Amino acid sequence: MSDLLSGPVEIVGAGLIGTSIALACRRAGVDVLLSDASAEHLRTASGLGAGRAKEPGEVAQLVVVAVPPDHLGEEIAAALDAAGEDTVVTDVGSVKAAPLEAVSGHPAAARYVGSHPMAGSERSGPLAASADLFTGRPWAVTPHAGAAATAVRRVTALVETCGAVPVMLTPAEHDKAVARTSHVPHLVSSLVAGTLAGAAPEHLALTGQGVRDVTRVAGGDPALYSQIIGGNSDAVASLLREVRDRLEMALEAISEGDRVGLESLLAHGVAGTRAIPGKHGGPLQPVAAVHVAVPDHPGELARLFADVGGSGVNIEDVRIDHDPGRPVGLVELDVAEGRAEELMGALESKGWVTHR
Amino acid sequence: MSDLLSGPVEIVGAGLIGTSIALACRRAGVDVLLSDASAEHLRTASGLGAGRAKEPGEVAQLVVVAVPPDHLGEEIAAALDAAGEDTVVTDVGSVKAAPLEAVSGHPAAARYVGSHPMAGSERSGPLAASADLFTGRPWAVTPHAGAAATAVRRVTALVETCGAVPVMLTPAEHDKAVARTSHVPHLVSSLVAGTLAGAAPEHLALTGQGVRDVTRVAGGDPALYSQIIGGNSDAVASLLREVRDRLEMALEAISEGDRVGLESLLAHGVAGTRAIPGKHGGPLQPVAAVHVAVPDHPGELARLFADVGGSGVNIEDVRIDHDPGRPVGLVELDVAEGRAEELMGALESKGWVTHR
Structure with missing residues (x-):
């Protein structure tokens, strides 16, 4: 238990994020009070060991508002x-x-400090919660100009209790940052994915890993993302206009056969x-890809990774690219440049078929 | 050796793709003649066992033109x-x-049938070649209206000799297909990546896996991709205009607070x-993600995959998401929906920390 966060912590909204924070606090020995408009969510979260339902008159040291984006403002004000x-109040909105x-x-606005954990899941609700959801993830802490220093310290203590890495930003900077690192990439990914809807299946047979990567995030819940992106309209619109202008430049370069302009874009x-930013926050290390053909049944990946482990070469990233027509997968192992030959030699000596 | 492809096969351009095709043919017992403007490439490819330098007067059964995009037309004509x-002539251009x-x-145009293997590497040149480069990959075969049936069969035999999966398309359909599945996604990924250039480092600290996925392909060689995209300008420009129009719709919806319009996009x-298309060409199977915290040193992934293998649950996909601030990685294991709980139970019993 942190000296700055001895509890109780009140969680308003026992969904995926709220319940996960509650579980992390309970694991650290902090008392947790739960409230939720849904009696079922409350029962489920309590049953998971995330805390107990808040009784009238109980006062928390820290209130964490974890409700859907469109209700954040009213719930933060109600908590204050x-x-x-x-009592310090924070929220975990995007x-x-x-x-x-x-x-x-609000007269007590100095005791409010916003925050935003960069973690989630494709599932929602308290049953999907985990005390480990935030481990090692960035978690923005966004004090406004009038925020009390003690309030900032208490919210930061919550971030650390959850095992996350605090990143300090002003609210406006935060919103510009997530427009750039999350909202615009999501929206543009969705536009690319939209071009695949209704395309001829024989054309889609040529789909490779590239377009799968580009469109992966576009599979997220449209109702949730329209709240998130719509709630950050100024920062998103401003950056999206930049993308639109560069797209027009690309279109012009392509239409006019201007290869130099296209190459420069x-x-x-x-x-x-x-x-x-690269691994562990450091600069991006140059990596080399080694491809390995792996039969698609249980146990083969284990055998591969045992042999990779035996080689002593550390794996920076792994991807599996499934074949369109046969029961074999291609596994891409990214390793530090200069270790690729060593890894290939080690794997081939164990009978694996590899190539770069 | 295929009855339809007894050899010799001539490879014009002993780079990554040409030498890989040569190696696959040699493995199948087919005689290979090599030619390249670079004597060094020719020596390297021969040294790798990809075939022998073509002597004047030798005639091939199949010529494969594998030169850079801007030189394809002239080299195909020269081969005819x-x-x-x-002799049948094909090329492997994008x-x-x-x-x-x-x-x-050309009077012999009936003996030309284009093709396009959907495989590559971030490396180039004969040293990066592999007889397994095409294993299980789609490989478009694109006969024009006047192509001879025997020519189509011989090119298809080459695709099968290389272990790839033939996908028959007309040339125009092929170009529309790759504009959609490759060129426009690459270009738009590059535009999103461009918004990160020069961004404040403290903003980029909030970078998550989503934007990394969206921008991954944008790391490709600008000179090569401007040739590829520029060589398919009509199909790319037409589709890019659709993306531009939908981007304008998104911008309007965001600026006007039209949440319904945004959600519909x-x-x-x-x-x-x-x-x-899903795994092995079948329909996309619903998968569930299981996250596991893994210490970042050699041997830990092997231990994880051994335990995954022991669980009997097959892994559909794997991703490693590195933490920004600590030496631990989060591994995402995608499994068939309905097997996730089983996998989590098996891993937790071995001491792994998991969550969904």
């Missing part, structure tokens, strides 16, 4: 109204400027991929 | 000029209408992700 004079606006005139994209 | 009257146009007036994207 009801809380004790030392957008930070809009909920802040809803409470900025593509080179700008390469520069962007290199700006993404 | 030089070939015997039974675009099919443009090279066909260059030879459509996102739902169209979900429909597109579901249109992508």
Whole structure:
């Protein structure tokens, strides 16, 4: 238990995120009070050991508002109204400027500090919760100008209790950051995916790993993402206009046969991929890909990874690319450049078919 | 050795693709003649066992033109000029209408049938070649209206000799298909990646797996992709205009707070992700993700996959998501829906920390 977070912690909204935070707090020995509009969610979360239903009159040290995006503002304000004079209130919404606006005139606004864990699941509800959901993930903490220093420290203590890595940003900076790292990529991925809807199946037979990667996030729940993206409209629209302008440039370069212009746009994209932070927050390390053909039945991956482990070469990333026509998978192992030959030699000596 | 492809096969251009085809033919016992403008490439490919340098006057049964996109037309025409009257000519370029146009007036055009293997590597040159590069991959065969049936059969035999899966398309259909499944996704991925270039590092600290997936293909060589995309300008421009129009719709919906319109665009994207062919060409199976925390040093992945293998649950896909701040990785294991609980139970009994 942290000195700064001795509890009780109140969780408003016992869904996936709220219940996961509750479980992480309970594991750290912190008392947790739960509230939810759904009696069933409350019962489920309590049953999982996430805490006990809040009794009238109980006062928490920290209230965590974990309700859907469109209800954040009202619930944060309600928590500030009801809380004790030392109670700190945070929320875990994906957008930070809009909920802040809803409470900025509140007399207790200094005790509100927004936050946003960069973790989730394709499932929802308390049954999908886990105390480990946030382990090692970035978690933005977004104090406004009038936030009390003690409030910031208490919210940061919650992040650390959950095993996450705090990233300090102003609310406006946060919203610009997630527009760039999440909302616009999601939206554009969805536009690319949309071009596949209704396409001829014999054309889609040529689908490779590239387009699968580009469109993977587009499979997310449209109702949830329209709330998230719609709640960050200014930052998203501004960046999306930049993308639109560059798309027009690409269209012009392609239509006019301007290869130099097209190449320069593509080179700008390469520069962007290199700006993404690498493993463990360090600079991106150059990796080499080794491909291995693996029969598609249980046990073969285990045998492969046992042989990889025996080689002593550490794997930076793994991908499985399934064949269109036969029961064999191609596994791509990304390793540090300069170790690829060593790994291939080790695997081939064990009978694996590899290529780069 | 196939009855339809007894050899010799001539490979024009001993780079990654040409040398890989040569190695696959040699493995099948087919005689291979190599030619390349670079004496060094020729020496390297021969040294790898990919075949022998072509002597003047030798006539091949099948010529495979595997030169850079901008030189395909002239090299295919030259091959038809030089070939015997039974020689079939194919090429392996990423675009099919443009090279066909260059030879459509040729008296021997009936003996030309284009093709396009959907395989590659981030490396190039004969040293990166492998006889297994095409195993299980789609390989488009694109006969034009005047192509001879024997020519189509011989090119299809080459595809099968290389272990790939033939997909028959007209040249125009092929180019529309790859605009949709490859060129436009690559270009749009590059535009998203471009928004990350020069972004504030503290904003990029919030980068998650989603944007990494969306921008992964954008890391490809700009010079090569500007040739490929530029060589398919009509199909790419036409589809890119559709994307532009939908992007404008998204921008309007976001600017006007039209959540219903935004949700409908996102739902169209979900429909597109579901249109992508699933494992082994079958329909996409619903999968569930299980996350496992894995210490980041050699041997741990082997231990994990041994335990996964022991569980008897087959893994459909694997991803490694590195933490920003600590030496532990989160491994995502995708399994058939309904097997996730079983896998989690098996792994937790071995001491792994899992969540969905």
